[in-house]
Amino acid sequence: MxxxxxxxxxxxxxxxxxxxxxxxxxxxxxxxxxxxxxxxxxxxxxxxxxxxxxxxxxxxxxxxxxxxxxxxxxxxxxxxxxxxxxxxxxxxxxxxxxxxxxxxxxxxxxxxxxxxxxxxxxxxxxxxxxxxxxxxxxxxxxxxxxxxxxxxxxxxxxxxxxxxxxxxxxxxxxNTTIGIDIGEKPLIGICNVGITTPGAVKAIELLKKHSYDTIVFHGVGTGGRAMEQMMRDGIIGAVFDYATVEISNHIYKGLNDGGPERLTTAGKLGIPQVISPGGI
Missing domain, CATH: 3.40.50.12020 (Uncharacterised protein family UPF0261, NN domain)
Known part of the structure; x- marks a missing residue:
């Protein structure tokens, strides 16, 4: 206390x-x-x-x-x-x-x-x-x-x-003792939607074998924006953008709009990024 x-x-x-x-x-x-x-x-x-x-x-x-x-x-x-x-x-x-x-x-x-x-x-x-x-x-x-x-x-x-x-x-x-403690390897952000879940699960499995922690975001607009904010905050050090449905939603004014800066942060920060057109 x-x-x-x-x-x-x-x-x-x-x-x-x-x-x-x-x-x-x-x-x-x-x-x-x-x-x-x-x-x-x-x-x-x-x-x-x-x-x-x-x-x-x-x-x-x-x-x-x-x-x-x-x-x-x-x-x-x-x-x-x-x-x-x-x-x-x-x-x-x-x-x-x-x-x-x-x-x-x-x-x-x-x-x-x-x-x-x-x-x-x-x-x-x-x-x-x-x-x-x-x-x-x-x-x-x-x-x-x-x-x-x-x-x-x-x-x-x-x-x-x-x-x-x-x-x-x-x-x-x-008064909790748990903090956001990142290990020696970067935390990897993954954007996912329902139809890409099998692939995301496989990616998490493969990354875990190499001792990488992952954090998955639901690609509903807020998810992708939160992922990019965590990049800016230094929490996420690499990203696997597996479901980029938020981009098409932004272009066509859909419900899952990720905003105009979606898919730009990793490049600006120079952190590793893999992009897949999942869910588009």
Missing amino acids: NKRIILLATLDTKGEEADFLKNQIEGLGDKTIIIDSGVVGKPTIKADINHEEVALKGGIPLSDLLKNPTRERAAPVMAKGAIKIIKELISDNKAHGIISMGGTQGTSLATEVMRTLPYGFPKVMVSTMASSDVSVFIDIKDIVMFPSVSDILGLNPVLKKILANAAAAVSGMA
């Missing part, structure tokens, strides 16, 4: 709930770093990193934001500031997980921050939006969406239990 969990919250509207989460996390033996991403209202509890600091890191003093405090103007600034602060904390090994809570706006801001954080870094979002299509919030990152069931507007017996569960989840994740 004794890990540090970032609690990102708008303390003008979610102060009571943030205080409850703080007590739950600290009751489990961890510490919290409360970061205030609120703008207009007065915080109802004390932050470790206040909204003035967040806004300044985002490039605009809070006093300037308050002159025209629209969500469209304020949210990008607060997200940018929170990202800078949290990345610095992670780089200095002063943060080991993040949890937030909110409705539509709060979820949008918090998950924008979470999507910039490393794979494997615990990310928990308690949200009123968690039972809807959450692809816009998660995209290709490992964010755990926790349905709040009720609105997050004051504590009640149901919300208390859900917040306690979420606190236990992020604490448990932060």
